[in-house]
Amino acid sequence: MPLPPDAGQLLQDLDYSVPRVSWMESKAVFNTGFFCWPAREDTMRALKIPAAHSWNVTDEDWHLPENWEKIIHKALCVYLEKFRSLKIFMDVCVRCGACADKCHFYLGGGDPKNMPVLRAELLRSVYRQDFTLAGKLLGKAAGGRKLDKEVVKEWFYYFYQCTECRRCALYCPYGIDTAEITLIVRALLLELGLGTQWIMEPVLNCKRTGNHLGIQPHAFKEIVEMLCDDIEDLTGVHICPPINEKGHEILFIAPSGDIFAEPGIFTFMGYLLLFHEIGLDYTLSTYASEGGNFGSFVSPSLMREINAKMYAEAGRLGVKWILGGECGHMWRVIHQFMETMNGPAPAGMITPRSPVTGTVFTHAANTKVVHIAEFSADLIRHKKLNLDPARNDHLVMTFHDSCNVTRGMGLIEEPRYVLKAVCNNFIEMPENTIRERTFCCGSGAGLNADEIMELRMRGGLPRGNALRYVQEEHGVNAMACVCALDRAALPALADYWAPGVSITGLHELVGNALVLRGEKKRDRDLRGEDLPTSAADADSASCPDLDPKDAGQGEERHV
Amino acid sequence: MILSFSFVLALACLAMVAGPLLPVFFGLFVPYAAFLVFLVGFVWRLINWGRTPVPFRVPTVGGQQKSLDFIKPSSLDAPYSHWAALARVLLEAFAFRSLLRNSGAELSVDGRLLYRTLPGLWFFALLFHYSLLLVFLRHFRIFLENPPALTGALENLDAFLEVGRPRFYLSAASLALALFFLLLRRVLNGRLRYISLPGDYSPLFLLIGIVVSGLFLRYCAQSDYVQTKAFVAGIFSLRPQNPAGLHPAFFLHLFFVSILLASFPFSKLMHMGGIFFSPARNLPNNSRAAHHENPWKGPLEFRGYADYENEFRAVMREAGLPLEIDPDQTSEAKE
Structure with a gap:
């Protein structure tokens, strides 16, 4: 796997200038580290994906089914009829540009087609050409673009560089939700037998084994x-x-x-x-x-x-x-x-x-x-838990709002309430990077594959940057989150952008602070690492109803 | 941009030259046809959107949800009721709240991403839309033979500076200023220029043409106000007058308005209606509390537990996991 360039170098080389060639004229260039391995034919077959076939991202020919244009056209037609969201999002964009610099992939990579507006235009141009009167009559002058195999490749490249985090949708005056568009374009690509192994294999597993x-x-x-x-x-x-x-x-x-x-x-x-x-x-x-x-x-x-x-x-x-x-x-x-x-x-x-x-x-x-x-x-x-936050005193915490629970649900203060009860040291990251404005980990929506480490580290730039900031300014050494993908993705991000910061789940901290009835002297946290001494002392003191028999058993077992 | 500009320029020449030559066509036929296209097209688009189902309740949540009673929810950004969602949409449509949130990200020399609040777009977008609204309302003085008192009041308000002759309207200046900003922004900002389509420039050029010709007619042209007013009021009262002899600039003004109207349903200008239909903004964030119906939801086939146990029964039994069909018990029962 090609390792991403050194973090400092990456920042220095970042270039947000736009190319001379119009986006409609330029093809997708498949850079290693930016695309996932294609889903295998047997995986796709097992999932009953109609046009399952074997193909390679870097090959010229993706072996699309013969009538692929018809398939896309028909499927897009169905989605337009079924989703008002899609129709509205295709019709109302005024290209005001408010979303442009809200995407973590754009901020971390500078590729203009990662501006949410252009990502959506990749589909919108085809929609205009085939489904609107203006596009049918005027074609390119009305912003239309003919669907060809290069467009399909471009879709695959860029709609798998979106984590469906919906940060752009927050800033859009019409709420145009790229997650909705990405989901549908990926579904269109599936119709052609195009998917990624990183996503389709878990889907297949989940159907069979339950996870x-x-x-x-x-x-x-x-x-x-x-x-x-x-x-x-x-x-x-x-x-x-x-x-x-x-x-x-x-x-x-x-x-x-x-x-x-x-x-x-x-x-x-x-x-x-x-x-x-x-x-x-x-x-x-x-x-x-x-x-x-x-x-x-x-x-x-x-x-x-x-x-x-x-x-x-x-x-x-x-x-x-x-x-x-x-x-x-x-x-x-x-x-x-x-x-x-x-x-x-x-x-x-x-x-x-x-x-x-x-x-x-x-x-x-x-x-x-x-x-x-x-x-x-x-x-x-309701004070139903006996908590000893001092056990987490060796941690200076910050909190990463996971995009889905934040902008998909509004779970913002609940985890903070818990966090503040189980930790004594809590620092917020800069306000433009938290709560509803939170930045994605850069690896969501099926993008936490190893083969796209460079993409992920780039997408993680805004989060990493904010984390680095609180690390330098406030000595933050741990970041909590309420998302399993975050827990899988953020350690790599932290190592890259803010080395020395560890990643924890919220209830790991709860588990550490929780004073259990009948517990033995807690000298290690759930990771088996030593707890701060003072906290360990406080802990036994705060446990008057400790049952010596239970504790004894525990000790015995491990001596 | 050049394409749109040439297109609009060509339209201008056409109106100025051909207008006075074919006054009935440009003065009556085109405006009526344009209005008809606008009306039918606009309504058709709204109906089309309205008839498309909303399978899921997918608002973009922009604040704290309503959950526990000791945590204060954000009623506007995480609306819990349909009324709150309505308020959110109305504030979006009339105050552009999401744009107010806009920020610009910049990378500093020492490698830090900095975010600046950028209220410019919000301000000028708001200025543009409200100026346009005011200018439109003021025009009722011309549209109607007996304009209501309200138009007079609006005019006085708009011209409260009491300068110039004829009186100078603030809304005209603010409209021009806002248009100029929106165009300049699109042209000068490389990112915006890159994402812009011909369809983004044309309405701007058309509107600029309309404003300029309007100002010209009011302040410079030796046009006959009485005849113009009679003609326009005639259009509105469906008693068309002879348009012959009207000023060429008036033909341009009218033609540009017509083009804008006729293209409205087929262009991005439909955001005016679309903003009210956006499921990301007009739905409450209460899917866990109240049912949302998907009208096209069909039957579902999925792997049921029985199937799952059938495949894994042996290992489950060995691991001591409870089973629905336990081979031991079944065989005992058989005996």
Whole structure:
């Protein structure tokens, strides 16, 4: 894999000047490090993608099906008839340019076709040519452009350089939502058998095993048990979470990334500790072991299919409501699409109610799904958790707002409320880079593949830059987030743009600060790293009801 | 840009030269036809948009959601009710709120991305639209034989400086200024020039032509106001008068307005209607609380649990996971 140039060099070489040649005349140049490997034929076939075939991005001939123009035309026609959003977004852009420098890929790469307006124009020009009167009559003078194979290649190149983060849509006076356009163009490309392996393989896995990573049920259980062993090792508390069990109140669904790799697993351990401590009546599921939804990156129908398991499993297990873990696009799907696509929720489900505080989550009355940050913030508000934030005193935290939960849902203050309760040192990044204005990690919407590391590091520039700023000015050494893709992508970003900053999930910090009944002396955090000494002292002092027997057991086990 | 400019210039010549020669065609036929095209086209576009389904509730959320009672929600940027969403759209349409948020990103020499608030576009866009509205409303003095008192009041307000003869209207100046800014911005900013299409320049040139010819008619041309007014009012009252003898600049003014009107439904000017239809702005952020119906939602095939268990039953059993169909129990039952 070609490594991206050194960060300082990249900044120096950044060039925002526009080329002389009009964008309509220039072809896409496929630079290594900027495009994902194509989806394999067998993967696509297994997903019943009609024109599945074998092809190479850098080849001249992409082996498109013979009647490819007709296929695109027909599919675009269908999407225009089904999505008012698409029609409006194709028709109303005035090219005011407000979105131009809002995209992280444009800011990090300078390629003018990464200005959201031009990215959309790649489709809009074809739309104008084929679907509008002015375009049919006047062609190029009306901003039309003939659909040819180069345009298809350009679509593939640039619509896979969009993370559907919707930052541009925030600034657009008409709310033109590039995520909607990107989703539809990717769906059009799928009609021609063009996709990326990084997205299509997880989709296939998810259909078969219930999660993107292809973890089979027995392996899922083993991993959970392994994490529980770690928990016992670190805290002395024995946890055995129910899996696939009927008759519990709550089904907990997290992104599978959280049980797969660091640092996500520490967040998962945090969830388990929290549930154990409050005595939550819940179950995990191997069949619905994926909160995330790679289908949502490429096709409305695949999104629906993958998401359907959540309600199906909730119904089968007879739970009252669903609690969802920390994930970005998972939550955009749950919040904006789930009940519409796959509702109504199974008959036995009720409006979620916290069994600990009695709070009724009326804002989730329809979907019956509550975000864990909402759930925890409510617990903390009602003082139901014994927290020792001093255990996180070695961390100077900042918080990365994940684009999907922020602009797709409005989850902004809940995680901050939790964060401030479990950490004593919290610094915000500059205001143009947080909350609703937050910048993407640069690896969302199926773009966290290794082969596009340069693209990702470039896309991560605005976030990395803001992080570097608080690191230099305020000594920030850790960044929390509520998204599994962030947890996968941000460590690389931090290493590149702000070396020395570690990435944590929100509930990893909760897990560290949580004083458990019957815990042993906590001298290590969930990563197994030493806790600050003072905090460790404070911790035993703040635990008067520590059961010596339990603690003793814990100690014994690990001596 | 050059294409649009030549196009508009050609239209100008056409109107100035051919207008007085074919007064009935340019004075009556073209405006009526243009208005008809505008009306039918505009309504047709709105109906077409309105009939296209909104499968999902996908507002762009720009603030804190309504969730827990101790966290203050942002009612405008994360509207929870349809009324709040309506307020959001109206403020978007009439105050351009999203543009107010605009910022420019720049890379400093020491490699820091800096963000500057850029209210210029917001200000001049607002100035342009409201000036145009005012100028349009003022024209009712000419459109109607007996203009309502309100137009007189608007005129007095607009001309409160009481300078010049005829009185100088502020809206004319602000309209010209705003147009000039919007054009200059498009031409001078390399990024904007790069994204601009002929269809972005033409309306600007047409509007500039309309403003210039209007100012010329009011302040410079020795045009007969009484005849012009009678003619225009005749158009509006559907009692057309003979347009012969009207000033060439008037033909240009009228022709440009006609072209703008006729092209309206087929151009980006439709943003005027579209802004109210944008699902990213006009929907409440309450999909978890209230159902949203997708009218074309069909049946769904997906891999059910039974299928899943069938494939993994053996390993699930070995791992001690609960099963719907347990081979042990089934065989026992058979015995």
